Amino acid sequence: MSETVLKVENVTMQFGGVVAVDNLNLEVNRGEIVALIGPNGAGKTTAFNVITGVYQPTNGAVWFQGEKIVENHPQGKMKALYKGEHAGEYTAVLAPTPDRVTRLGMARTFQNIRLWKSQTVFDNILIAKHCRATSNVFSAAFRLNRKEEAEQRENVEALLETVGLVDVKNELATSLPYGRQRRLEIARALAAEPKLLLLDEPAAGMNPQETEELTAFISEIRDRFRLTVFLIEHHMNLVMNISERIYVLDFGKLIAQGTPAEIQNDKRVIDAYLGVSGDA
Amino acid sequence: MEKTNKKRLWITLLCAAALLILVTLLENVLDPSKNVMLFISLKKGAVYALVAVSMNLLNGFTGLFSLGQAGFMLLGAYTYAILTIPTDQRDAVYYIYNGSAINFSLPELLGGGPVGLVLGVLLALILGGCVAAAVAWLIGLPVLRLKSDYLAIATLGFGEIIRAVFQWDKLGPVTNGANALKNFPTFSSFNIQGGPRLSTCVAFLLAGICIAVILLLINSTYGRAFKAIRDDEVAAEAMGINLARHKRLSFCISSFFAGVGGGLFAMLVNQAQAKTFTTAMTYEILLIVVIGGIGSVSGSCIAAFLYVAASEWWLRFLDTETVLKNGFKVPFLRTGFRMVVFSVIIMIVVLFFRRGIMGDRELPDLLAGLSGKTRRKEASGK
Incomplete structure (x- = not known):
């Protein structure tokens, strides 16, 4: 145990x-x-x-x-x-x-929030999925990884649903109130599985x-x-x-x-x- | 979300297709000999747009401030030229060095004729890009450890070194020393004798394909990783993005397209000569990127055409002394005055568009936004 x-x-x-x-x-x-x-x-x-x-x-x-x-x-x-x-x-x-x-x-958050400021809530989490992506740069650029990409987007959607940020998914990360930014940072860490x-x-x-x-x-x-x-x-x-x-x-x-x-x-x-x- | 993405894609494709058709029509309807500046501006604009977008990939999307663009263009231009000069022209081009060390030409190897020409030119351009990317990989090993201004200085130095190396006399049989390489296929080679003129169309098509590939990359998972590095390097690394690998990737891809852009530039000016790829050229491209908006591909494209047209074409009249009919000599107009006015215009643009013409938005966003607004207006009107 x-x-x-x-x-x-x-x-x-x-x-x-x-x-x-x-x-x-x-x-x-x-x-x-x-x-x-x-x-x-x-x-x-x-x-x-x-x-x-x-x-x-x-x-x-x-x-x-x-x-x-x-x-x-x-x-x-x-x-x-x-x-x-x-x-x-x-x-x-x-x-x-x-x-x-x-x-x-092992995923972490930071003492002073470090979100990707110019990205939306959705993209902040989607980017964190990158480290689990298996496609190389060619298959990614020429969209040969559609399946993986769609899967990632579904996962992100589901994760946003669980952490209760789905209503703001298209907002800029920095436009969220402080408490929700913290929550987003934790969600981003979770996205790295x-x-x-x-x-x-x-x-x-x-x-x-x-x-x-x-x-x-x-x-x-x-x-x-x-x-x-x-x-x-x-x-x-x-x-x-x-x-x-x-x-x-x-x-x-x-x-x-x-x-x-x-x-x-x-x-x-x-x-x-x-x-x-x-x-x- | 999915819907707006599809909409954006269609708007982009429609714009590109319309532009290509328009350019081809223009070239065949207008008399090129009477509209020289128009077509030079269009072709140069297309080439500069590609190079600016490649620089934007690095500076605007990955956040690496690099100033080596002219150096990578030089590599592409020379590779293209060396591989495509026809064998029977080589003695004439390399007359100082008693002939060339390389005695084959890709268009001829690939069967000659129109098919050989197209394939040979394409292959040479791609190889030019590959050489630039390979060199980028090598110098990236030490240089990409540096940040911001230091990286800019190091890449600037690289550009200067590469220019000096290519003018080195000992390399003459390959690079023709400080002399120009010429007589290779250019955009005009694609004008069909007695048929349609395609030179501008070819320039647009090649640059367009490259820009499309960069766009695809930017919107892929790797492009998103690049943006994460730009926004916050520490967070990006903590979220599993390998900084060294992704920076190198972005640097090599950017250099690849700068190399292809260099090849296209050689096709545009009918020659490849090291002394044209100066630091000033890098600054021109940087200026285009900044004016267009750092982090906006369509901004770089628009700015490239505006910049080239303004500096080469629209302001030409300022360079010639003009005497009006009543004998009044217009003050200030003389050789060089064009650049004074041009600089003032640039300053005004930068003052009024702090974040460039487009900021970090893209043209389809604006168009989609506009159409959405009008629709909403109609709905509220009813």
């Missing part, structure tokens, strides 16, 4: 002399919703960028569905500079580009009602698409409501992990991040 989908193993990310992520270890199991929380600058997004191939970690490895997809060890100047642990344990270099990681079955969905602060800038809708939406798509969800978030309501497990990061280091109840009562987490609750 609890098959590991994502495993981050001894990952350290060091920029020059700054250790942004320090010896991070975490696991996400199939079907779970797991949250990564922590104060600003704790290295949450950096961890995401390492997992999705945007950054190459300084040391450590990332496993996805039982397969090692990222691995690195300190090289060149970094050999002398390296401040982390587990030096010398990793020898191989595996550095896939983000598009490869996505095609392996991921097994693991990574959400970077999906509720950032949302009002309480929008946040509530989003919470329901995330659980709903998890069940419908049989997803595993790994998210970064500051809205504690959302995090405590939907996550099964939580990892807490502070100054690049993992300071706690556990169920929402355990995290809420963890002294280190309260000191570092949550603060004393109930007397605000």
